Amino acid sequence: MNGTVQSDASRMTAQRARSMVMLAMAMANEAMHDGGYTPWQRVQTLTESHGLVMTAHGPGEHISFAQFRELIDTHLQDMLPSWVEAADSDHLRVVDDRGYLTDTALDALAEDSDIDYLIEKLHATQNGRVTLQMVVDNQAQERMFTTLRGRFPDSYTELRRALVENASLDTDRLKRLALPDDLLDCYTPIRPDAVHHGLWWPCPVCAWPMRVTHYQGSLEHYRVACADERHAETGASYLFTPSNASAPALEPAGSPSRVPEREQAMFLDPMAKGIPQALPEEEHRALKRGVWKFTVLPGLCELRMYQVLSELLGPLGKKASVVLWPGTDSYDLRVQVVGPDGASVVFRVDVKDYRSGTRLAEAVDLAGGDKGGAEWLVVPDHRSGQVDILSGVCADYRMRVATATGFINQVCRTTGIEMPGRNQDA
Incomplete structure (x- = not known):
C-alpha cells in the first residue's frame, strides 16, 4: 500500500x-x-x-x-x-x-x-431527494422521540405503546387514538410497493404493510412478505397467483423456520393469527419505515419481555416489580427482585434490534455505553450471534449482554423461579 x-x-x-x-x-x-x-x-x-x-x-x-x-x-x-x-x-x-x-x-x-x-x-x-426516504424516516423517528420525551411518564408509556401496537390501522381508529399532531405525522398512506390493485396485507406479527413482489416465468405469481426478515422466515411470507377475484387468496410460502423450544416464551408466531386478510389501501395508514424499524420492532420485544417477566414474577408479589420504559425511556426495562437470600437486585435493560452486530457495537462504543444508565444490553433471540461481539465492547462500559430469553433466564436464576427451558442457554 x-x-x-x-x-x-x-x-x-x-x-x-x-x-x-x-x-x-x-x-x-x-x-x-x-x-x-x-x-x-x-x-x-x-x-x-x-x-x-x-x-x-x-x-x-x-x-x-x-x-x-x-x-x-x-x-x-x-x-x-x-x-x-x-x-x-x-x-x-x-x-x-x-x-x-x-x-x-x-x-x-x-x-x-x-x-x-x-x-x-x-x-x-x-x-430534497438527496436525503433519501430513509433519512426522512430517521428524522421522523427523532421528532417522534422529541414529542414523547416531553410527556409525563404515564403518558409517555401509553403513547409509545400505542405506536408499537398500531404500526398500521384504519383512519377511524387513528382518529380515536387522539395522538399529538407530531405523532400523527408518523403515519402515512400505505406505500406503493405494498399495494396490489388497491389492496394490502398487514404482517401478522408487527402489523406493518408487507411488500408485494411480482414474479414472471412459467408460473406468474406474487410474493407478499414482511420487510423484517425474522417475521418473514418464521411464517409472514405468502404467495398468490393472479386471478379475477376481488381479493387474492394468500397461501403460506413454504415451511417456516422452527424456533427452539427454549425460546417459545418470547416467540411471536406469525401463524398464531392465521393468514392475514386483504385491506383497502385508501382507508388505512401505516407508520413511516424509520419509526417501524426503531420503535415497533424493538418495542415488540420489549413488550413481550415485560409480559413474560410480569407473569413469571407475579407470584412473588411485592418482592418483584417490572417497569416498562421507566423515566420516559431512560432505558427500556427496570426489573427489581428479591432473591432467596433476601438481597434486592435491580436489572436495568436496554433492548436493541440491529441487523448488524458490528454496527450496534460501534453505536454502543460511540455513545460510551448506555447514556440512560442501563447495565444490560439485550438483543432478540434470533440475534444471538451478536452476543460475542457486543460483549467485548460492552465490557468496557460495565454492561452485560444477553438474548431476551437468556436475560429472562438470568432473572429466574436470581429469584429461584422455574422457567420452561431455563436449563437451555439462549
Missing part, C-alpha cells in the same frame, strides 16, 4: 468510508430508477454520489465515473476502497433486480451512525 493511501486511510476511518460508499450507491440507484427525478437532478445526484465514492477512496485510488456507473447496483464490497477491511455487512446487495433498495440496505443505512454527518455535508437538491 502506498504512502498516499495510508495517509488518507489515517484521516478517513473504515466505517466513514463504508458509510460514504453505501450512501452513494443508494443515492445513485434512487436517481437512476425513480421516475420523479428530472434529468438535471439525476445528473447532479449521480455526480454527488460519485464524489462521495472518490472521497472515500482517497487520492491514492481512482475510480472513474464509468466504473462507478457499472458498480452502483452490485454488492457493497465491490465499490469499497482496497484499504477497508471486510465487515459482515459488505456482502449486501444495495438494490434488487428491479432497482429497488433492498431491506438489508435500508436497515444498514438506518443503523449507520455516520449517515447524519454525511447528509449535512451533501448539497441539497431543490426537492
